[in-house]
Amino acid sequence: MARSIPPGSAERTMRIGGHALKVFTYKPAGYRKGPLLVVFHGMNRDADNYRDHAKSIADRFGMVVAAPKFDLENFSMALYQRAGIVYRNALRPREQWTTTVALRLVDAIRRGEGRPNLDHYLLGHSAGGQFLCRLVAFSPVTARRVVLANPGTWVFPNDVDFPFGFGGRTAPLAGEETLKRYLALPLTVYLGDEDLDGANLTTGAAMFQGKTRYARGRKFFAAGKALARQKRWPFNWRLVTVPGVGHSGELMFASARIKQALFG
Numbered sequence: 001m002a003r004s005i006p007p008g009s010a011e012r013t014m015r016i017g018g019h020a021l022k023v024f025t026y027k028p029a030g031y032r033k034g035p036l037l038v039v040f041h042g043m044n045r046d047a048d049n050y051r052d053h054a055k056s057i058a059d060r061f062g063m064v065v066a067a068p069k070f071d072l073e074n075f076s077m078a079l080y081q082r083a084g085i086v087y088r089n090a091l092r093p094r095e096q097w098t099t100t101v102a103l104r105l106v107d108a109i110r111r112g113e114g115r116p117n118l119d120h121y122l123l124g125h126s127a128g129g130q131f132l133c134r135l136v137a138f139s140p141v142t143a144r145r146v147v148l149a150n151p152g153t154w155v156f157p158n159d160v161d162f163p164f165g166f167g168g169r170t171a172p173l174a175g176e177e178t179l180k181r182y183l184a185l186p187l188t189v190y191l192g193d194e195d196l197d198g199a200n201l202t203t204g205a206a207m208f209q210g211k212t213r214y215a216r217g218r219k220f221f222a223a224g225k226a227l228a229r230q231k232r233w234p235f236n237w238r239l240v241t242v243p244g245v246g247h248s249g250e251l252m253f254a255s256a257r258i259k260q261a262l263f264g
Contacts, residue, residue, distance in 0.1 A: 003112050005064055007031070009051070016105045017095075019074065023105070024051035026058055026065040034062035035144065036113070036120040038106055040128030042249060043081070043200075045072055050125070053253040061262070063121070066109050070098065070131075081127045081153075082163045083134035091169045099135040121262055125149040125249035134163060136185055138173060147261045149190040149252045150213050153206045154220040157182055157227050164206050176231075183224050184234040190261045191217040192245035192252055213247065238264065 005025045014021050024047050037057060041050040047069035054065045070080045075098060078087050084098035085091070094100060110118045122143045124132035129151030136146050137155040148154075153164060157179050161168030166178065195213040210216035221239045228235035240261045245251045252258070 024067045037063045039067040040124035042126035081130040145186040147188040194246040
């Protein structure tokens with residue numbers, strides 16, 4: 001049964017869709033019913049550290065934090081970074097997607113707070129940013145804003161094969177209305193301008209996105225903006241750059257520019 005997040009730092013295990021997820025939480029002293037911030041960890045699966053990195057955000061803006069752990073034993077790269085949408089070369093039913101697990105978790109936390117319509121924000125760094133990019137590309141979201149910080153790859157608004165675009169196995173899910181919805185999302189491309197190391201970046205099909213995470217993020221934003229202008233569609237993405245920061249979730253979260261990334 002969902003229950004309210006206690007004050008301070010805590011952890012709990014929540015059963016969502018057949019998965020037992022460990023969730024690390026934080027509620028500031030003097031919390032006054034502010035919004036929920038759900039944080040998605042990087043490839044080291046260190047949700048506790050990401051919860052700790054987000055404490056400064058919670059303290060500054062009166063938010064409550066939840067950081068679920070998608071452990072490597074149960075969530076491989078295909079099931080986490082690539083969101084479980086396509087697995088073993090087959091398009092899976094939506095109820096089996098890891099994105100569905102994440103969205104159900106958000107709803108359970110909101111119910112536990114006794115506020116099923118609680119405003120919420122989604123923030124993912126690195127592998128967590130990759131996961132969130134696939135989530136918002138293919139699933140409806142009600143978050144006030146989704147912040148993608150330094151992911152290694154993106155879902156470009158084109159017909160390149162999944163997981164780098166809307167083509168291939170996911171082509172039946174795509175179309176003009178899907179792309180129009182994608183470009184209209186309240187999405188922030190949040191980049192450290194010194195994230196220039198090419199290590200651990202997917203080679204091959206992903207290299208068209210750029211040679212570094214910083215280059216890829218800027219190219220992704222530019223591609224969305226160009227398509228929206230061409231189609232005369234609404235475009236609600238935001239590009240925020242943090243000077244002097246590389247591939248560090250801690251520094252990206254601590255930056256003064258996180259306010260712009262989340263709230264404009």
